[in-house]
Amino acid sequence: MFVARTFSSKPALSRLSARRAASSLVVGIRREDPQRLWERRCPLTPDAVHDLVRDGVRILVQDCHRRIFPVREFVEAGAEVHNTLQPAHIILGIKETPLDELDSLCAPVAGTPRTHIMFSHTTKGQPYNMPLLSRFVGSRDAPTLIDYELLTNEDGTRTVGFGWFAGAAGVVEGLCASAHAHLELGIASPFLNLARPYTYRSLDDMRAALRAVGTMPMPEVLSPFVIAVTGSGNVARGALDLLQELPVHRIPASELPRIVQDPNSAGKIYLVHVRPEEYLFHLDGKPYDRESYYSTPLDYQSRFHELIAPYVSLFVNGTGWRPGFPRLMTTSELGVALQAARAVGPTRLRSIADISCDVEGGLEFMRKATTIDDPYYTAAPEVGGVQVMSIDILPTELPRDASAHFSNALKPYLRALINGEDTPDGALARATVARGGELAGSHEWLMERLPLPKETPAHLLGRGGAGAGAGMFKKKKILLLGSGMVAKPAVDEFLRRGDVSLIVASNNTAEAHDVVRGRANAEVVALDMGDKGKLDSLVEKADVVVSLLPVPFHTTVAEHCIKHAKHLVTASYISPAMRALHSRAAEADVLLLNEIGLDPGIDHCSAIDLRARLEKRGMRITRFASFCGGLPAPECAGDVPLGYKFSWNPRGVLAASTNAARFKLDGTVYTVAGEDLMRRGSYFHDVPLPGAGAPLALEGVANRDSLSYASTYGLGPVQGLATLIRGTLRYRGFSDLLHAFKILGFLNAEEQDRFALPDWRYFVMRCVGGKVGRELYDDASVRAAIADVVASDSGDVDAHDVLQALEWCVFGVLAGNANANPDGLPRVPHGSAPAIDHFAALLAAKLKYFPHERDLVVLAHEIVAVGENDGREETWSSSLVVYGSPNESAMSRCVGLPVAMAALRVLDGEVRSRGVCGPGEEEVYVPVLRDLEHAGLGMVERTRPGRGPLGETLARRWQHKF
Structure with a gap:
């Protein structure tokens, strides 16, 4: 009697014995997925069917008019046409079985579990086929899955394939x-x-x-x-x-x-x-x-x-x-x-x-x-x-020859399977992905990728023990706060795990529902961050909290996490208010993990990892320069002011232009005040990026206090570094224009200067009027006042460029009813707010990505290191260039994925750090970089003797002020 769950190691049966063993066995040849229009191959040829029928095997074949061998040839060989294959114990196909067909062929045949053989495309954890793999897991009567791709000889060489x-x-x-x-x-x-x-x-x-x-x-x-x-x-x-x-x-x-x-x-x-x-x-x-x-x-x-x-x-x-x-x-x-x-x-x-x-x-x-x-x-x-x-x-495209080759290679394995045996080298066991409702051997790690079955057998519930699949069916709860621009990749990464239950809490439930797309293990909850009681209740029920909210909300969330001993993960910089929670979080055995997005995040992980590897080689870093930017793809940037579109929080982009900066170039420390950050001469007009591919006209703006990263990255004392700078990339012209917006009052963030907008005309008139000290009443007076403000500043900004940009952004509404939402302008915000919030709302609407457009992320480090023993100087460049798509922005992937990957490590108890931390520990940055590499977001590294061009060029141009 054929048994699907085990393979015997007894000697091969004689032909007579084989006939007896196969007398009640049925093999089914499946037609391929009707959606695969060109798939004409077949796993067994009519000649192979003839040999098996002669040995007493009953063969069923589904009718198919696309198959390279007409069904009549199979009938002539002794097969039977059967369009459901219900009596079949072993079912053969080439590509994956469509799920609706697979569901009808999962139940045992007269108490004997079935065996399916196919190219399943599941063994690498391919997300799109995890629902297929789940049909083979969860019940002792589930069918066995054997994958052709895993049929190899003892040295690992594949033996069955095309x-x-x-x-x-x-x-x-x-x-x-x-x-x-x-x-x-x-x-x-x-x-x-x-x-x-x-x-x-x-x-x-x-x-x-x-x-x-x-x-x-x-x-x-x-x-x-x-x-x-x-x-x-x-x-x-x-x-x-x-x-x-x-x-x-x-x-x-x-x-x-x-x-x-x-x-x-x-x-x-x-x-x-x-x-x-x-x-x-x-x-x-x-x-x-x-x-x-x-x-x-x-x-x-x-x-x-x-x-x-x-x-x-x-x-x-x-x-x-x-x-x-x-x-x-x-x-x-x-x-x-x-x-x-x-x-x-x-x-x-x-x-x-x-x-x-x-x-x-x-x-x-x-x-x-x-x-x-x-x-x-x-x-x-x-x-x-x-x-x-x-x-x-x-x-x-060569279906007859390819099928004949494949059939001949498959026959020995199929005969062994029919006889209830394995081949002498154990090939069938190695090729078995799932058997008896459980993943086999080295495939157990796939359990973490599986969706939870509707009915989980008792013997698998809460299963403990070592291995990636342990506890697969015990739901772990993640609370995701926020559903904005970078949430979707994070949600997708969380929901690849069958053991994760996700709650997305947002003040925009329509947006949140669009992000989760109705998936069973995700729930959307309406949340106003002013409702502290509801926030507290949600945090209490979660295992890990992930905040994609604006920075000011993180500390409030962290307080609730400390109260309920829940871990928190964010993509944001560690604020002074967040850092002040370190001792309380550590005492509560809570991890508040921050700075694990893109910048900050991937930049930190890659820099620390490269530094650690250089140290192991006996190299000491003497110069470090790093620049990162999220931009529109070049073809989407040419016709808009700032050469920019928003792929993340607009207010955050504007507020970053008011931060003071400190850095070191070629032995000299420089400090730039926040009000001067975008002023000409205070930024880098040209940044030659290592490894960034085709030349892009990029400028660089120093990013906060670069000197603090000597400690963060483990680079040693600042005195031992000739260059240490971190910067933000933008297309040329961005800084001049944003500086003009700043001096016109559009970026004022003072709470005491909050005001409400009756219409967008009032926003421009109030901001500019406040700068010139007089009320403005019409288009002409506004234009004249703007020209006066720009001319009085020493930033060398061209007033014509500013007026042209504002014409595009807002002047078009000054002559009409500015509250009527013309030309894509948003409705005026309700309530009072600082000027920067109103301006962020305006630019978010005007500088948004259209459905056909895509963005670009560029990250590049240039590190000069010296050999401790031989004094040899080398330059290492490490770069990441990612283009988005109309369906998923590069920024959302580069922020959402590392956040989710780190959060899952925390969820699984694999991060031991506590208190307020960044991703500087090996237990965080190593697995996150590995997972990003798997996701196609790996850094590309290059090395060359001597010093690279970036640091030297920056120092030279800074000294000459361009």
Whole structure:
């Protein structure tokens, strides 16, 4: 009798015994998801079905008119057509089973649990497939899940898959795509005559077509045509095998600069199989060493963008990537590579075939998979753009050959499963993701990602013990205060955990409901922060509190947290009022964790981590410069005042321009008063950022007291540092204009100067009138007064620029009814408030992102370190460049994700610190940086001998005041 839960280690049965064992067993071949229009593969061919039926196995097959093998061939082989597969014990498919179909095939068959075999795409914790995995967990009668991707031999090599066919189809798709890319330049490539893979009846036909195209002459403007292939697995082997049908000349990567300039290369096709040692280098400059690379991958950097990419005509990426390893090419590096490629020739680096199809993986700029009917797109237009082909189901373009190969590889495992055995090397056990309602072996960590089943069996409730899955079904309560611009990624991160119950408390419940999107383990509660009783009740019921509220509210929340012994996490700077709570929080065994967003947050974590690693290498930091900014993407910034749009609290942006600053440059300490921070000569007109990719016209403003970070970052005494500065990035022109707004009174935050607005006309007239000491009555008098105020200031601001900006912002309403909400202006606020609050409300409405627009986050450190033993000076740059999307801003990801990641560590009891803290402890910054790397927000590091350009340029320009 077949048993799905265990595998016997007894010797293989004889054919007669096998027939007896299989006599009551039913195998079902599922049709693929109808939504996958191009999926034509099948896990078993009719020939394989014939062999199994002959051995006494009953085979059911669902009818499907897309499948490469017609159903009549299966019937002729002895299978039965059965459209529900209800009698099937073992159910085979290629891709994931749709949930509605899976739900109908979960119950045991006559008391025997079923077994499903598929590419489940669950074993990395992929959020979109956690609902599928949950169907295999929670009940002893749940089906067993076996994943083809995990079927390997004893040395870990995959034995069942389509990788070779992905490479074969992918390289032909790449050649076809490159032909279109070159056609857009007005050049007809021979590869225009190559049909796309799905049009060929067989692999042999496609090989023949390649050979025919290889006889056609290559235009001189495309010569030499260089194809670079990365990877060493089945994917790369498939691509390389097919390319042998062309008249290629194989060369090492080191020959590329010479070949592209050699007149004797005209008309030739060159193939470079790029090895890791040809583009991966140790940060110390040492050559690639495989063992060293896999043990300390972040000690290596990829130079693919400078040594390989500029010379290729078509780049075929067949190498995989894992978080924690250097990317093959980042978005910013692509920009560098494209500039170098244009210098080599107009046809270089026009097309990339990313067969690995690892979204935001080794090629950071590859942000989406494509489809067979829409195979390529222009990626990373912000750095120049490149055509990318990234079809994620390439093997289905060769469905007959791919299915036959797959079926032959699968048959030994299927026979063992039918016999109730494992293979001699234990492969089926290794490939089992879930069995008997529990996750198997190394997959237990996935429990923390699962949604909670509707009915949880008693034997799993409150399960203790070690391991990531312990206590999975015990709900942990997170109270999230605020539902604004950065809340959504945090909410998504929290709700990836099946053991989390989330309450979002907000004064805007419509916004909060939109953020949680009706998910079962999230609740929205209306909360006015003036209702202290309700706040107190919510805090008391929570395990961890996360505040995304404006800074003034954090201390109030912290008081309630101390009262009820609850931990608090915020993304904000530690205010004096918050710091004053340190002793009380520590005595109450409470953690008040702050500064774990972007700036502050990721900047702190990455700087401290790099400093710690440099110290372990015997290096001492002598110069530290760091700049960070949240900006509109360049294409969204050109036509608005300030070159700015708001992706976080508008008042916070405006208030930051009034903070005093202190920093050190090239041995000299400088102090800038808050009223002068944005004055010309008090900010940096040009900031050359290390590692930020394509040049951006950015200026920098010193950020608060940089000298205090000598202690925060563990850099040693300030006296031992020649340079120490932290700054905020903006597009050029921001500071001048904001300084003008400041001197006009728009940023006045004094509580004694609160006033109510009858209309927006009154706001301008009151602020400017207060500056000139007279009442203003009309448009002309306001304009004249503004010109007088700006002219009397020594900040060198052009009054014309100020008037032009205000014309866009507010002057358009002065002549009409300013309370009628014309031109996108908000309704005037209710009640009295300081000028800065009114102005923040105005700019929030005028400088908002439209649905099609995206933002940009840029963070860059430049650290100069000296070897304690040899005195050798090195510059380390560490950068993060993130573009948002219409669905999710870069700012919201860079603030919301680290907040959520840290909060979850606190929730799980993995942070031992108490009192008021930042993210300076290893128990916080190391896992947060690791999780950010997994989320595609990892820092990119580079090193060079000597001093880098940033600190030196800042010191020189400051001394000369631009």
